[in-house]
Amino acid sequence: MSSKSRTVCISGLGQVGLPLACLVASSGFDVTGVDTNKDWLKLLSEGMLEGNEKELGSLLKQALDRRKLKLSSVIEQSDVHIIAVPTLLTHQNQPDISRVYQVVETILPVLRPHDLVIIESTCPIGTTEKISRTMRAHTPLLHIAHCPERVLPGSVLNELINNDRVIGGVNETSTLKAEEFYATFIKGNILKTTSRMAEAVKLAENSFRDVNIAFANEISMLMDQFDLNTNELIRLANRHPRVDILKPGPGVGGHCLSVDPWFLIDSKSSSNSLISRAREVNTLKIDWVVDKVKASLKNKDDAVACLGLSYKANVSSLDASPALEIVKRLEMDTNVIRVDPFVKGTEPISKALSRSQIVVGLVAHDEFKNIPCKYLENKIVLDFAGVFE
Numbered sequence: 243m244s245s246k247s248r249t250v251c252i253s254g255l256g257q258v259g260l261p262l263a264c265l266v267a268s269s270g271f272d273v274t275g276v277d278t279n280k281d282w283l284k285l286l287s288e289g290m291l292e293g294n295e296k297e298l299g300s301l302l303k304q305a306l307d308r309r310k311l312k313l314s315s316v317i318e319q320s321d322v323h324i325i326a327v328p329t330l331l332t333h334q335n336q337p338d339i340s341r342v343y344q345v346v347e348t349i350l351p352v353l354r355p356h357d358l359v360i361i362e363s364t365c366p367i368g369t370t371e372k373i374s375r376t377m378r379a380h381t382p383l384l385h386i387a388h389c390p391e392r393v394l395p396g397s398v399l400n401e402l403i404n405n406d407r408v409i410g411g412v413n414e415t416s417t418l419k420a421e422e423f424y425a426t427f428i429k430g431n432i433l434k435t436t437s438r439m440a441e442a443v444k445l446a447e448n449s450f451r452d453v454n455i456a457f458a459n460e461i462s463m464l465m466d467q468f469d470l471n472t473n474e475l476i477r478l479a480n481r482h483p484r485v486d487i488l489k490p491g492p493g494v495g496g497h498c499l500s501v502d503p504w505f506l507i508d509s510k511s512s513s514n515s516l517i518s519r520a521r522e523v524n525t526l527k528i529d530w531v532v533d534k535v536k537a538s539l540k541n542k543d544d545a546v547a548c549l550g551l552s553y554k555a556n557v558s559s560l561d562a563s564p565a566l567e568i569v570k571r572l573e574m575d576t577n578v579i580r581v582d583p584f585v586k587g588t589e590p591i592s593k594a595l596s597r598s599q600i601v602v603g604l605v606a607h608d609e610f611k612n613i614p615c616k617y618l619e620n621k622i623v624l625d626f627a628g629v630f631e
């Protein structure tokens with residue numbers, strides 16, 4: 243594939259689509275980055291990029307300056323179309339992939355035979371084949387593949403380049419075309435399979451992590467009953483060569499682990515499957531933390547400094563954040579001080595600690611690690627995220 247002659251249109255300039263668009267543009271393709279949010283497009287065009295992805299801002303600027311990346315709200319005719327819009331859950335925990343279908347509808351009129359369509363959005367098994375039937379009925383000889391994104395927020399560019407990628411076409415030619423495309427800008431291995439397997443692999447990966455975090459969370463609640471320190475338990479147990487317990491936290495957040503397991507158990511599994519039980523444990527952990535904090539209050543007016551609001555350490559995203567949920571619930575009847583160096587409008591650490599009676603660790607940001615012990619003297623400290631470990 244000659245990179246110079248190829249055009250790529252990427253729909254969805256979020257935490258996956260934007261870095262992907264910048265990377266593909268820096269590899270020599272002419273990229274149109276499409277997003278329906280015009281305010282966001284304006285911010286991007288002005289280079290107003292805030293966040294935790296190091297080097298993304300300069301890559302974006304470079305791509306725009308060199309005119310390899312064009313920002314637009316309209317899909318354009320291109321050799322390669324990539325769909326990277328979010329997939330969501332309904333209130334009944336059913337997959338909501340309407341945004342993917344909206345993009346499909348807008349791509350249809352510009353498709354030409356032999357174009358390559360790639361779906362990066364996480365989807366229930368069989369979605370790519372369904373979309374392929376619709377698209378191929380409209381335009382023959384298309385190549386269509388599912389190439390699930392696997393990047394870790396906070397390290398997106400690095401993972402985008404270096405992670406192995408699972409690539410599954412709806413037929414062999416599609417797989418090969420998609421492989422050829424990704425090989426031009428990623429360094430990781432390309433693992434070829436079918437589109438259904440690629441969809442399933444992605445869902446299994448995130449379910450695996452959710453189930454394992456649920457185990458850690460359950461252990462932490464059990465150890466509390468025995469008055470044993472969970473972190474010490476995990477440290478000791480993990481010295482076994484085949485044991486690797488993850489870290490307990492106040493729950494599981496982000497738009498991936500709390501959503502994707504439902505895509506897997508949606509159609510086939512019963513509600514008491516291990517995966518749905520894990521979801522329940524991770525959700526219940528939020529209630530458990532709220533109860534623990536409330537039980538520690540000596541006076542109704544005690545000031546509670548809650549350290550961390552984001553969905554995980556060292557990122558600013560508040561997406562489905564258990565810490566934020568806990569803080570909001572406590573605020574209903576408790577004197578809460580919000581502290582998070584990644585979130586504007588919250589209180590500086592030292593000021594919050596000086597006027598609080600209770601300190602609650604919710605997110606293990608690096609900036610909390612250096613809090614001097616003397617700041618915590620004579621305070622009740624409840625650590626649900628290994629902040630002070």
Ligand code: SAJ
Nearest residue numbers: 391392393394447448451488489491494495496498553554
């Ligand atoms: N968490 C714990 N304990 C742990 C690890 C994580 O409580 O030991 C919590 C975090 O605090 C956070 C949540 O789990 O609330 C998710 O964090 P994460 O770092 O595990 O994952 P995400 O959601 O940021 O990104 C995941 C990744 N998937 C896997 O690691 C299998 C990433 O590679 C995917 O690309 C991403 O989901 C996605 O977009 O699907």
